[in-house]
Amino acid sequence: MNSILTSAQMRLADQHTIEVTSIASIDLMEQASSAFVTAVMQLYPDKNTSIVVCCGTGNNGGDGLAIARLLQVRGYDAITVWIARFNSYESDDFAFNLSRLYHTPIAVTEFFPADQLPDIHQHVVIDALLGSGLNKPLEGDWLRMAQHINQANRQTVAVDIPSGLRADGAIPEGEYTVRAHEVVTFQRPKLSFFFPESANSMDAFQVVDIGLDEDFIESLPSDFGLVEAADIQRIYRKRKPFSHKGTYGHALIIAGSTDTMGAALLSCGASLYSGAGLTSACIPKEGLVALNASHPEVMYCSWADLPYTWGSFDAVGIGPGLGKACDNLPTILTYSSKPLVVDADALSFLGGKTALLKQLPLHSILTPHMKEYDRLFGPHGNWWDRVQSAREQAVALQAIIVLKNRYTFIVLPDGTVRINPTGNPAMASGGMGDVLTGMLVSFLAQGYDPQEAAVLACYLHGAAGNQLVAAGMAVVPASRLIAELPRAIASVGI
Numbered sequence: 001m002n003s004i005l006t007s008a009q010m011r012l013a014d015q016h017t018i019e020v021t022s023i024a025s026i027d028l029m030e031q032a033s034s035a036f037v038t039a040v041m042q043l044y045p046d047k048n049t050s051i052v053v054c055c056g057t058g059n060n061g062g063d064g065l066a067i068a069r070l071l072q073v074r075g076y077d078a079i080t081v082w083i084a085r086f087n088s089y090e091s092d093d094f095a096f097n098l099s100r101l102y103h104t105p106i107a108v109t110e111f112f113p114a115d116q117l118p119d120i121h122q123h124v125v126i127d128a129l130l131g132s133g134l135n136k137p138l139e140g141d142w143l144r145m146a147q148h149i150n151q152a153n154r155q156t157v158a159v160d161i162p163s164g165l166r167a168d169g170a171i172p173e174g175e176y177t178v179r180a181h182e183v184v185t186f187q188r189p190k191l192s193f194f195f196p197e198s199a200n201s202m203d204a205f206q207v208v209d210i211g212l213d214e215d216f217i218e219s220l221p222s223d224f225g226l227v228e229a230a231d232i233q234r235i236y237r238k239r240k241p242f243s244h245k246g247t248y249g250h251a252l253i254i255a256g257s258t259d260t261m262g263a264a265l266l267s268c269g270a271s272l273y274s275g276a277g278l279t280s281a282c283i284p285k286e287g288l289v290a291l292n293a294s295h296p297e298v299m300y301c302s303w304a305d306l307p308y309t310w311g312s313f314d315a316v317g318i319g320p321g322l323g324k325a326c327d328n329l330p331t332i333l334t335y336s337s338k339p340l341v342v343d344a345d346a347l348s349f350l351g352g353k354t355a356l357l358k359q360l361p362l363h364s365i366l367t368p369h370m371k372e373y374d375r376l377f378g379p380h381g382n383w384w385d386r387v388q389s390a391r392e393q394a395v396a397l398q399a400i401i402v403l404k405n406r407y408t409f410i411v412l413p414d415g416t417v418r419i420n421p422t423g424n425p426a427m428a429s430g431g432m433g434d435v436l437t438g439m440l441v442s443f444l445a446q447g448y449d450p451q452e453a454a455v456l457a458c459y460l461h462g463a464a465g466n467q468l469v470a471a472g473m474a475v476v477p478a479s480r481l482i483a484e485l486p487r488a489i490a491s492v493g494i
């Protein structure tokens with residue numbers, strides 16, 4: 001897992017690296033700028049590409065100056081530098097890099113408050129106005145400069161972070177930032193990149209290694225970690241020789257109603273294709289023909305039989321398309337406790353029912369999307385507040401809250417958050433949540449502990465979608481995703 005640092009911690013890592021490795025801060029800036037330039041050269045290999053580097057006067061601007069020089073050294077001839085001299089501040093490394101720039105043929109123009117800004121006719125804008133040192137919203141000349149860059153509508157690449165975007169904390173609605181097509185960020189992604197509000201500021205990001213001390217970074221306490229393929233390799237247990245269906249557990253999906261049987265079928269299919277030894281469906285009887293036709297391997301269990309068969313299940317998922325049958329949830333919670341996944345209608349049913357929420361088995365997995373989350377725990381004005389609230393709720397309920405989004409936040413009972421990196425917009429369609437629920441139940445039934453099951457299911461769900469996109473699919477329907485799950489699992493280990 002890659003821990004994600006606050007901007008204050010990033011500064012610490014910066015200082016620590018300078019002290020321990022005795023690298024001078026100007027050389028660290030050079031390393032960062034060089035890594036940025038390598039990324040830009042891949043994005044725009046044509047050395048005739050005209051580029052304007054817009055610099056502030058702090059270290060983000062210092063990076064910008066070094067980037068301009070290094071681009072020129074590597075053969076890019078159409079480089080222009082703009083400097084925003086909107087206050088008297090200059091960092092030492094900015095000043096040093098400016099003196100170096102004067103030994104190059106690069107044209108430098110300085111802009112002072114209220115100066116008119118010329119049209120941007122270059123193909124690419126490199127945004128090095130403000131970085132992780134941002135401490136207030138853009139206003140005055142800074143705001144005008146950011147608007148000018150955005151209005152030019154050029155390919156924009158931000159250094160470390162789009163100017164005006166905060167690295168962590170709530171992103172207020174309507175906060176103005178430079179809008180970057182690509183962010184080349186240093187050493188670690190910034191926390192705000194994973195929050196939906198950042199979509200106004202950037203399309204994509206890539207992380208470049210600038211040589212900060214990794215051991216030190218990983219030793220810093222962090223509440224947020226980015227799940228990596230290595231975590232999945234560590235969690236996933238290969239199927240054993242001489243194993244049989246009993247080895248991989250019995251999953252029960254309680255889902256579906258007359259009008260929403262599809263949700264139940266998707267969950268059952270996902271459980272099956274994620275490797276549960278047995279999957280049973282507690283669905284209305286009128287769904288049986290469809291169940292047998294779509295997943296003949298899945299067994300049927302009636303509501304009436306549930307109290308008697310309950311002991312045979314290793315994990316239970318409840319909610320997809322369940323509708324009015326959610327009224328049975330309080331009764332189900334009186335049965336012996338089992339690893340439980342609560343989704344969709346069952347989550348809405350639990351909204352405001354604090355006593356019932358507290359009756360959920362320890363380390364149950366709740367899988368709300370934004371609206372379901374707010375129905376459960378009250379409205380939230382932004383994603384930062386929602387995630388902070390989920391951290392409190394996960395601790396209070398000793399539950400795992402899988403807050404679904406482009407980057408799903410897996411909030412653990414100790415209040416820490418794992419961010420899932422996999423998934424893509426081709427997967428943005430109905431039924432994906434039902435698939436995730438089936439996967440979660442399947443992994444619980446197979447004996448993964450709830451935290452492992454949550455990380456594994458979220459990662460492989462997105463990985464399957466990524467595989468289909470890589471294979472040429474522009475849209476990934478949920479039923480197609482199910483069929484891809486075995487291949488996503490195989491990519492971890494057979």
Ligand SMILES: NC(=O)C1=CN([C@@H]2O[C@H](COP(=O)(O)OP(=O)(O)OC[C@H]3O[C@@H](n4cnc5c(N)ncnc54)[C@H](OP(=O)(O)O)[C@@H]3O)[C@@H](O)[C@H]2O)[C@H](O)CC1
Binds near residue numbers: 013063130135
């Ligand atoms: N470890 C690393 O990741 C490295 C990062 N590098 C680069 O350094 C920047 C961070 O540089 P820093 O000098 O700390 O800060 P900025 O350049 O982002 O900002 C400079 C000053 O700007 C002022 N400020 C803050 N907010 C605003 C605003 N809204 N409007 C105007 N001015 C603003 C603030 O000064 P004040 O006096 O106003 O408080 C800042 O100090 C990082 O992003 C990387 O690009 C290194 O190059 C390598 C190591």
Ligand SMILES: [K+]
Binds near residue numbers: 127128129131
């Ligand atoms: K920037």
